[in-house]
Amino acid sequence: MNLEERVQQVHKQIEEACLRSGRSAEDVNIVAVTKYVSTAMAAKVLDSGLEHLGENRWQNAEEKWNALGQRGTWHFIGHLQSNKVKDVIGKFEYIHSLDRLSLAKEMEKSAAAQGLVIKTFVQVNISGEDSKYGLAPEDTADFLRKIQGFSHIRVIGLMTMAPFEDRAEDTRMVFRGLRELRDDLNLQGITKEPLTELSMGMSNDFEVAIEEGATWIRLGSVLVGKEEEE
Template sequence: MDVRTADSIADRLRIVMDRIRQTALAVGRDPNGIRLVGATKKVSAERVREAVAAGLRVAGENRLQEAIPKIQALRDEPLRWHFIGHLQRRKVRDVVARFEVIHSVDTLELASEIDRRAQAAAIRQDVLLEVNVAGESTKAGFSPHQLEEQFAQFSGLTHLRIRGLMTIPPPVDDPEQARIHFRTLRELAGRLSALAVPEVAMTELSMGMSSDYEVAVEEGATLVRVGTAIFGRRDA
């Protein structure tokens, strides 16, 4: 069955999960080390519930105002929530502690604000650092060079748990064209890990979406953010 012709959310989800598993095995990776994040932007709570019934365990939201009612509506489901969209500093207070992981920390100033809010909430917030691997002017994120220069400063943020990196590569016609960007992120994570900054880990790589998640898995993704391939095409 092809994900493009599958009739139901459950069928499409099973196809995506099977492709992740088969791709991981083909390159000698443990499929259990890869988590599928269902990107639920503009997806109703009822449709997310269908995916949960079929095995989805992590949902990723881009917009806080859309996420809050969904989190409330699905509070009894075995579902964890990740924040995967651009985060404004003025909304940090409402994101911290509500989401298991924030994928999109794109400046040291934003990281500091999350640290401050996490301290006030008496928690440690798991985050990923967003990297603009292709240097696109329209996208947020650290450049690889900038992140390497600033990396040691994250050790002073005692209420963050930096778990790894995230990237959104440029749109491509062929998934193979995204490989270089995924490889760049993986190699950057290796260099940063070698710096051995206290309290900072490089164990997670959030990369790959509906059009290229199999290539991302081949290149080391531990979190893949898939929306359209599960829920179908939605309005932007």
Template structure:
């Protein structure tokens, strides 16, 4: 069985190869290790292999791991799961990034609850790029109004967009989904130059990271290929 360190090395090489093939700058794509359901010891092994950015979906599980790993400096915690209104205070305090902001109400609560002594919270807006009924996220049509409103929230730094396209699409359609997100970010930068850095595309996972990188991803969210298969639920 491959170790977590071996897996990180393998995924990193895939990212580097795809970045080079796409003609992009080395280091322009970063690995976000999706660590939901993984143990604190798993994360320690990943940190020992040089991985410092972790994406968590479940708040209480994440808070337990943040506490367990408090002795390690430099871990970059990203919240990537659906956000309930009653959980925003803890998310605003414990994380440096939130990839899954999908409506203004959540953005406002995160802004109000971000402690003044902390730097602005980096956020990505989650886009339901295929407009699937089963997924959260704003539509591309709703996006400009949301960006304009968030531009007034001084405790947030709007970094870009996130999407989870249907992985069962044919590759050509998946590529088009990623391309829509890239085009949307480009349009926002032109239309709202003061809205935020707008430098981030969080898209691509274990099975499609090469396609995502070819279409502009800056963060790829990889879980299974870093930590191995998740244990079967009892």
């Protein structure tokens, strides 16, 4: 399939997952993960009608952002090192990977210097895997309390990464756990405004994530595919 056909197929799968779970497809946003493709391919993604691009390292995103930064809405979806914050803030409208206080302080400092408010997801390690970044679920409430005074960081929701499973169904409890954690945090009233967003689900498991409440899905191979011939 070419890019246009893959985009159509993904939209169909989103609609079917929403139908199964009683949701509206309009509530699900696609972040096209372009970290493994060229600037030309990223441009094709934007030409296809998708507007959200996801990158996980500034050194890989820099060329694409310089060429296309005025077109799309950019999401930083990877682990963010504190010394890279200055490169990312002001270019990426969304940060999906806030997971520690030292990073929050650097983000607040950089955003304040530019007069910006950055939309942010707090990353939570629901699965408990040592290989995954993110806060432990039981530490998330305390972390949110600590950053409430940071006026240039707007936490809009939570993010997690599920283990790669041969059966997508086996990821369900991870996604359900993030949704239940978000709902519990909202009941506690820790944040100034309710957490509405859930960034979860990738190419192999996004339909299950949608059924469990994902509002942002991060799609690479199933959507962008391999480099196409010019």
